[in-house]
Structure formats: structure tokens, C-alpha cells
Amino acid sequence: MSIIEVDGVTKTYRQYKRFPGLLGSVRSLFTRQYVEETAVRDISFSIGEGEAVGYLGPNGAGKSTMIKMMTGILVPTSGSLRVLGNIPHEKRKQNSREMGVVFGQRSQLWWDLPVMDSFDLHKYVYRLPESQFRSNLDFCTELLSMSSFMQKPVRQLSLGQRMRVEIAMSLLHEPRILFLDEPTIGLDVIAKDQIRQFLRTVNEEKKVSIILTTHDMKDIEAICSRMIVVNKGNLVYDGSVSHLRNQLGNEQRVTIDFRFDPGTIETPGLTLIQDNGVRKTFLFERSHTTVFECVSRLAAQYPVEDASIETEDIDSVIRKLYQQLDQKERERREIG
Amino acid sequence: MTLRLFWKLVRLLMKERMEYRGDFFLAIAAQIISYTGDYIIIWLFIQKFNHIAGWTWPEIALLYSISLFTYALGAAFSFVQMRDLEGQVNNGTLDALLVKPVNPYLYLICRGFNLGYIAHLVVSGSVLIWALTALDLEWSAMQIIYLVLTIISGALIQTGILTTIGATSFIWVRSGFLFNLFFKIKDFISYPLPVFGTFIQILLTFVIPFAFINYYPASFLLSRDTMLLSDEVMWLVPLMGPLCCLAGYRFWMYGVNRYQGAGG
Numbered sequence: 001m002s003i004i005e006v007d008g009v010t011k012t013y014r015q016y017k018r019f020p021g022l023l024g025s026v027r028s029l030f031t032r033q034y035v036e037e038t039a040v041r042d043i044s045f046s047i048g049e050g051e052a053v054g055y056l057g058p059n060g061a062g063k064s065t066m067i068k069m070m071t072g073i074l075v076p077t078s079g080s081l082r083v084l085g086n087i088p089h090e091k092r093k094q095n096s097r098e099m100g101v102v103f104g105q106r107s108q109l110w111w112d113l114p115v116m117d118s119f120d121l122h123k124y125v126y127r128l129p130e131s132q133f134r135s136n137l138d139f140c141t142e143l144l145s146m147s148s149f150m151q152k153p154v155r156q157l158s159l160g161q162r163m164r165v166e167i168a169m170s171l172l173h174e175p176r177i178l179f180l181d182e183p184t185i186g187l188d189v190i191a192k193d194q195i196r197q198f199l200r201t202v203n204e205e206k207k208v209s210i211i212l213t214t215h216d217m218k219d220i221e222a223i224c225s226r227m228i229v230v231n232k233g234n235l236v237y238d239g240s241v242s243h244l245r246n247q248l249g250n251e252q253r254v255t256i257d258f259r260f261d262p263g264t265i266e267t268p269g270l271t272l273i274q275d276n277g278v279r280k281t282f283l284f285e286r287s288h289t290t291v292f293e294c295v296s297r298l299a300a301q302y303p304v305e306d307a308s309i310e311t312e313d314i315d316s317v318i319r320k321l322y323q324q325l326d327q328k329e330r331e332r333r334e335i336g
Numbered sequence: 337m338t339l340r341l342f343w344k345l346v347r348l349l350m351k352e353r354m355e356y357r358g359d360f361f362l363a364i365a366a367q368i369i370s371y372t373g374d375y376i377i378i379w380l381f382i383q384k385f386n387h388i389a390g391w392t393w394p395e396i397a398l399l400y401s402i403s404l405f406t407y408a409l410g411a412a413f414s415f416v417q418m419r420d421l422e423g424q425v426n427n428g429t430l431d432a433l434l435v436k437p438v439n440p441y442l443y444l445i446c447r448g449f450n451l452g453y454i455a456h457l458v459v460s461g462s463v464l465i466w467a468l469t470a471l472d473l474e475w476s477a478m479q480i481i482y483l484v485l486t487i488i489s490g491a492l493i494q495t496g497i498l499t500t501i502g503a504t505s506f507i508w509v510r511s512g513f514l515f516n517l518f519f520k521i522k523d524f525i526s527y528p529l530p531v532f533g534t535f536i537q538i539l540l541t542f543v544i545p546f547a548f549i550n551y552y553p554a555s556f557l558l559s560r561d562t563m564l565l566s567d568e569v570m571w572l573v574p575l576m577g578p579l580c581c582l583a584g585y586r587f588w589m590y591g592v593n594r595y596q597g598a599g600g
Contacts, residue, residue, distance in 0.1 A: 011597070073434045075597045089596060096437045108432040110348060112355045117348055124344045125436055125443075153355075 003177060003209055004047040004070060009079035011040040011065050039065040041233035042079070049176070052203045052210040054220035057230040058322065063213040066230070067181050070211070071101050084176065097126065100170030104182035107162060109154045115165055116150050119172065126173040133172060140168035143198050160191030167195065171202065178202070180212040184219055196222040217315050229318070231325055248317050252284045252291050253310040259303040269294045337442035345446050353451055360452070367455030371404065375463060378526065389530040394470040395558060400526050401464035402550035406487055407522070408456030410494030417448035418502025422511055425595065434596075441588055471558070479557060482574070486553035489577025493549050496580030499588050506591030525550055530563065537564060548576040
């Protein structure tokens with residue numbers, strides 16, 4: 001069953017023209033000239049209950065706009081959008097009980113009061129029965145190890161602690177969908193890891209659907225099996241993470257340490273990209289032979305001390321996807 | 337938005353204030369001194385001229401106290417909330433409000449309920465009670481009810497106007513200058529309306545209904561005739577508050593819709 005249905009959704013912002021200078025600002029008041037900027041262009045996808053989806057794209061790709069439309073904050077300019085069977089902005093209050101929303105950089109906590117007070121208020125806002133509130137809070141407190149700072153004022157928390165609090169708070173009312181807008185931005189490795197593990201647990205055990213935007217591909221690898229990639233308002237990829245990797249990440253980097261410098265080496269399938277004498281680095285492009293065959297062939301001919309094979313990381317896969325898109329666009333322009 | 341939630345917010349707001357209690361009490365002391373000064377200036381003024389437009393010192397004290405008391409009540413629910421709305425729209429914190437299962441307007445005004453206005457209430461409340469005793473009026477039950485309704489209505493007018501100004505930040509992004517204008521115009525109602533010319537009287541009655549906050553109800557309680565409204569209409573004066581507040585609320589919701597891209 002799908003809980004989010006996005007069908008041909010477009011969002012354009014109107015920006016009224018501003019004129020420079022003092023006279024210009026007076027003129028701005030009276031003219032109605034504007035430029036339309038399309039943040040989201042004709043996007044369609046559907047998300048099933050219990051899925052974890054990464055929503056990815058460079059800055060200004062329209063990620064936040066999409067999240068805001070799904071949560072009912074913004075209204076699409078055209079297209080149809082249904083979340084939990086409802087049109088989000090029309091049933092905003094009703095849907096909000098079933099949704100958790102975390103905006104990475106905008107805190108809604110009470111800065112000067114202990115963390116517990118913000119949780120407590122949440123209980124009143126969502127009218128939660130004490131038992132439900134308690135058991136959910138205990139669950140989060142334990143998995144996110146929050147007990148040490150429950151009584152500390154929010155202003156004294158580290159960024160990582162604060163983000164854990166925000167995420168815990170978004171789950172207290174047992175939402176069916178959790179939206180996270182850049183939940184790991186600015187966090188250290190350990191904090192990121194803990195949040196990723198927690199989100200995976202929530203998705204797998206509590207069956208909460210997760211939609212998260214991020215710039216960190218590791219978030220997506222750790223939490224999401226599916227990703228949607230957008231660029232300049234357009235949807236450019238929707239599918240599994242491993243599929244995209246297979247499609248684009250067909251390069252591997254092979255570094256070989258020789259016992260002594262073997263001189264020039266000619267091996268089919270491997271292209272030399274760096275030569276430091278005894279250490280040489282090759283690029284392997286997937287073809288009819290495997291990388292192991294190539295390396296073992298080398299090892300049979302030359303005295304090999306050590307060899308390492310690196311698969312391209314997902315970051316460079318994504319980079320490649322963006323580059324391909326840019327190139328396509330350029331070609332299209334040249335033809336047109 | 338339930339009463340339980342409101343009390344919870346008030347408890348948290350009190351706790352928050354007490355984190356910086358020195359600052360809080362100092363600010364209250366400063367406000368009390370400042371407003372006492374305002375009263376003294378008006379009092380000195382009347383010492384010199386005996387009356388302003390025929391109004392004596394206790395009458396003026398009543399007029400000014402209603403204005404200040406209702407301002408404190410109304411502004412506690414709206415002034416800072418509406419002034420900061422501009423910033424909330426710009427940095428996106430308003431979004432968090434829109435994903436809660438509560439009415440965004442009611443939550444916003446209650447979340448920002450400002451305990452700092454206690455100083456205004458103490459000063460104006462005391463002078464109000466003194467003025468009522470000094471005036472030696474004959475009190476009927478109807479008049480007491482009328483006074484209570486006047487205060488509620490006045491607070492609602494102030495909230496309504498401040499809300500309307502706040503809502504303009506959804507449309508123009510900047511609304512600061514309108515708040516300055518609000519305080520400038522509000523200064524007019526420290527004095528009886530007949531002090532001013534016809535234009536200002538019409539302005540404060542039919543365009544921006546500031547005169548309904550204190551001048552008309554006070555005239556009615558003091559059995560004074562007014563230029564623009566007849567005696568019978570006076571009973572309807574307390575209706576202006578709910579009307580004003582409703583209009584402000586509607587305009588605010590229209591603003592939110594516009595912000596969301598639904599209307600406008």
C-alpha cells in the first residue's frame with residue numbers, strides 16, 4: 001500500500017522584481033513584475049508503507065520544497081499529491097498526528113529549559129496518554145542514550161545531542177511517516193553513526209516509513225534501500241542504491257605494490273593512472289574479465305607484494321550522475 | 337489548542353523567565369518607573385490647565401488606564417509574536433508551527449504569551465481602581481458588566497490591530513514600520529478625542545477603531561456626549577473588540593495561506 005502518491009507535481013515561486021537604489025525600492029512597491037522560478041518540475045513517485053527513501057540532490061534541487069509540500073506546509077502549483085490518502089495542506093492537522101518532521105537546522109526546543117520540558121510539552125500538543133508517552137520516550141532515551149542530558153538545558157547540549165532530542169521528539173506520537181531534512185548535517189562521525197543506526201531500527205522494528213534528504217551518501221547507504229535523485233527540479237533517478245551503483249559505478253581502482261620496480265607493464269583491462277615505481281595504481285573498467293583475473297594474471301608475471309582493490313564510493317557515483325546530466329544538457333543545448 | 341495546553345505553556349514560560357529572574361524583575365521595575373512617569377506628566381499637565389477638553393484629572397486617569405491596561409492584555413498575546421513573525425517567515429521557523437496538530441495562530445500567540453506585561457497591569461490597574469473610586473460614580477450592575485466588557489473588548493481591539501499588522505509580513509516581508517505607526521497613533525488615545533480635529537476623530541472611530549478602546553466606553557460611563565456616536569450606539573461599543581479580533585485573525589489566516597501558496 002502506498003502512503004505517499006506524487007503525481008506530476010510542480011512548484012513555482014514568484015519572485016517580485018526588485019529595483020536597485022532608493023528610487024528603485026519605491027518602484028518595487030508599485031510594479032508587479034516578477035520572475036517565476038521552478039523549484040520542482042513535474043515530479044512523480046510513490047512511496048509504500050514501511051519504505052525508507054533517501055531524497056538526494058545538490059543545493060537548490062528542490063528537496064526541501066518537496067518535503068514542505070508533502071508535510072502540507074506548501075501547496076503545489078500543479079499536479080496531485082496525496083499523503084496518507086489526504087491532500088496534505090487541506091488535512092494538515094489530521095496528517096500531522098501521523099507524521100514526524102525533523103528540520104535539521106531549525107530547532108523547536110526550549111533553549112533555556114531542560115530537555116525534559118520540551119518532551120513534556122509535546123505530550124500536551126499531541127494529547128498523548130501518559131503510558132504511550134512514557135514507553136516511547138523510554139525507547140528513544142535508551143537507543144539514543146539520552147538519559148545523561150535529560151535534565152540539562154537545551155542550550156548546553158552539543159549539536160549531536162540536540163539532533164538526537166529532535167528525532168526522539170518527532171517519534172513520540174508514533175507517526176507512520178518520518179520526514180527528516182538533513183538530519184546529520186554538521187555532526188561528527190560517532191553522532192552520525194548513532195542516528196543512522198537508530199533510524200534503521202525505527203524503520204525496521206517500528207515499521208515507520210522514512211523520507212530523508214541529505215548530502216551525505218552514507219546516510220542513504222545506511223538507512224535507505226531506495227533513493228530518489230533530483231537535479232534542478234527534475235527527477236533524475238528513482239530506484240535502488242545498488243542498481244545505481246551497478247549502472248554507473250563500473251570502475252574500480254587497483255593499487256599494487258611490487259617487490260621491485262617492474263618497469264612498464266602492459267595488461268589488458270587495466271589502465272595505469274599513477275606510477276610511483278614500486279607502487280602503481282590502475283583503473284579497472286568492468287568488462288568481460290573480472291578484476292581478480294586481471295590482478296592474478298599480473299601476479300603470475302611480476303613479483304607482487306600486495307594488492308588492494310577499491311570499489312568506487314557512492315559519492316563519486318553520484319558525482320558521475322550529475323556530470324552525465326550536465327553533459328546531456330549541454331549536448332541538448334548545442335543541438336538546439 | 338486547549339486550555340490544558342495553554343496552562344502548560346504558561347508554566348513553561350514562567351519557568352523560562354525564572355532562569356533569568358534578575359533580568360526579569362529589573363525589566364519590570366523599569367517598566368513600572370517608566371509608566372508612572374507617563375502618569376506624572378499628564379498629571380502635571382492638568383495641574384497647569386485644570387482640565388483637558390473638559391476632562392478632569394481622575395477622568396483622564398481613567399481614560400489612560402483603560403488604554404494601558406487593555407494594551408498590556410492584548411500585547412501579551414500578540415505584540416512580540418507579531419513583531420517577530422517577519423523573522424520567523426524569513427528563517428523558516430514558522431514551518432515547524434504548521435506541522436503541529438494545533439491552530440497555528442492560537443499556538444503562536446499562546447507560545448509567546450508575554451509575562452513581562454505584568455508591570456503595565458500593576459501600574460494601570462492600580463490607577464484605574466483609584467480613578468473609579470475618586471470619580472464617585474453611581475454603579476449599577478449593568479455599568480460594572482459594561483466596564484468588564486470594555487476591558488475585554490479593548491484588549492481584543494489591540495490584539496486585532498497588532499495581528500493585522502503582523503499578517504502583513506506574509507505579504508510585504510517587512511512590517512516593522514507599521515508597528516512604529518501603531519504606537520504613534522496609540523499615543524492619541526491618551527487624551528480625550530475632542531482634543532483633536534474632526535479628521536482625527538473620524539480616523540480613530542471609523543478607520544482604525546482606537547477610540548473604541550477607551551474614549552467611547554469612558555464617555556459612556558462618565559455620561560458624556562460624543563460628537564460621532566449617539567447614546568444608543570454606546571451599548572454596542574464592546575462588540576468592536578470581537579469584530580476587530582476576528583477580522584485580524586481572518587487576515588492572518590489569509591496571510592498564512594498566501595505564504596503556503598494556496599490563496600493570493
